[in-house]
Amino acid sequence: MDKYSAETFNTSALRRTEESNSSTTLQGPESVKDSRSKKSRRNNNSADEAPRKRSRVSEVAEPSTSCQDQIRTVRRAKRKMTEEGEGPLPPVKKRKKGLLELVLTKESPSSLVDNSRAKFEEKYTELHQFGEGGFGYVFAGYRKEDKLPVAIKHIPNQKVVLTHKDENGRQLALEVAVMLKLRAVTTSSVGQSSMVVLLDWYDLDQELILVMERPMSAESLFDHLKDHKGPLKQKEAKIIMKQLVEAGIHLQHANIFHRDIKAENILIETNSGVPRVYLIDFGLSCYDNRRKFELFYGTIDHIPPEFDRHGTYSAGPTTVWQLGVLLFEVLHNKMFKTSSFLQNELKIGKRLSKKCKDILTKCLTINQEERPTLEELLCHPWFS
Template sequence: MEVSTMLLFGELRARLQDDVVSKVVSDSDPNDHKGQEQKACDDDLGFNNELQTSRSERSSEISAEQEEDVRRRKEENMFWRSAMKRAADAGDFPLKYKKHKKIEEGGFGTVFAGVRISDQQPVAIKYLNKSHVDFVSVNINNEVYDVPVEVLMQTKAAPDRESVGLDPAVSLLDWFSLDQDQIVLVMERPNPSEDLYHYVLKNGPLSEKQAKVMVQQVVEALVDLHYKRIFHRDLKLENLLVQSTPSGPRIRIIDFGCACVARPEPFTSVFQGSIIVAPPEFFKSDSYCAGPTSVWQVGALLYELLRSHDFLFTTEEFMWGIMPATRGLSKECRNFLQDCLTLDPKERISLDQLSHHPWFKL
């Protein structure tokens, strides 16, 4: 059942205060790599397990591993409820929001500037074609509803709607299933802001000092996402906003369309993200892990910030040794790039280590 066919959203939200939400996963075609990847993602979230636990499991005799599993299930239950509370009746959309000019258009959707009518808060309104959207199914009181994975990931990234703007990730305010073809996501729109791609295009290559301010915030944001077990997978200039604030530029992460749950096990067969910045291990073995991939993409991002006037980073060219010179950069900055762009993922610096890199202390 599509979310647009829900009869009473108010009743649904009321149910969520007390009812247990569980995940229903359908069998995947063994030849469908995307389905396998999503199923693995679902498995890691624990959606294939019931979220309620018995009293015996809560006894003092349970192991530390069981206690962690109980804690994680409770956390995911709260997360599901939060995501579903953001579902809104399609008929409310024109009453709550007003659409303005187009901001961006891509292969998977179109983003418009807009405002929330009640208080004129700036919002971004993202229209997605359902044929390009991955869904998971949620069982609520034996009713099954399809929810976009992007909704779940963005809700998990910025879970508190009462503190919009405090998280590194842009907050999701509402989402709608308007018809048979369209999903609409309504997000906060930091104002003034622009994506990092256009920021660099307008300002030219950044100085090392300017780039460090940006990259340090990106690394801190990724640490926050990975702590919440979110793997963005598509870190690039276009998916980062530069918000102008009195204290200087602030980086915000957008577009969770390729995101999934971060897990220790490798992802295989399919790279959900911009293939030009996929890590080298994907090209060598068709597999990649969350942490090393995020670190690799940070290195690619830094190269483009520093050399944007004459250089587009691609992993394949890097593997062939086609890279611009790093003359003029500090030793610490060159080491940072080398640490991020180590070809062997086992030797690559970890995300936590990267957050304490000596370059950031200069």
């Protein structure tokens, strides 16, 4: 069954929860809650399997003095985040709105909202729910015209925190803006086809609906690892990793920073014999991947060392770090935690090939300046 993960975006005290059925995600540091859908949790019966905890921060967190310390200092974010990840939204001037703007804002008349909902229901059929989280719910469905399988994501408007002002001055959910840009610049070439495409979106006053393509016979990489009941072979890991590096390069060229690449946010399709991956969930993504960010958005266990040490992080080195974290998890079947890795509690397995250990070591280099770029990573001998 296809599996999408509806991520949690909630504000509460930042902490590492130890409850067996909750995992926390980091979307900006002040809030932490379960990052996984109820149907995307790994069995934790074996010490060799990865634990079930992820932390994703949604507000503003200050770095600790060392990565061995847990992030203790938390301050309340007093501003909504723009597409750059920080800064207050400009004041909204009251003026007469055009018809299109009325459809796109919370001030839409009920008749226009009803009209948008009617268009959605006329075009798509919604089936069973297969994902749930703090962001909302994800349903399977299909497009009536041609029976194309789709995933339908419902997001309550109060959960839409990251926004973007388009060229016409309209405020859009940043996830929508990013996926619209990806749709415009994506082709069927290698690397670019590794993105789930946004087909339609509807702002219905109380909720935002995203309609995306739904690859058949696909499951999350997280569930794939759980079903596999052990680490992946290097041959399969290499195929998955190469596609993700190519996808990262495509995002970089499009000036988009995903910020939360992990097993839960990757779909894997295996019915063709050769694994094909799709990167999903752009809810924490942003533009301007050449700047340094001071507000952390992503999974707290995967926090790059430079943020904890210097209070900033940037797109390229962080993406390479996240890919290294992912490669570590699929080859060791263990949950990665930056603080544990820095304390040598997690070590790269000796059974791996020399080339594999080398690329993994390079991705997880502590000094971000010494990590390879995505382009350099793609040229690594392990992929040849």
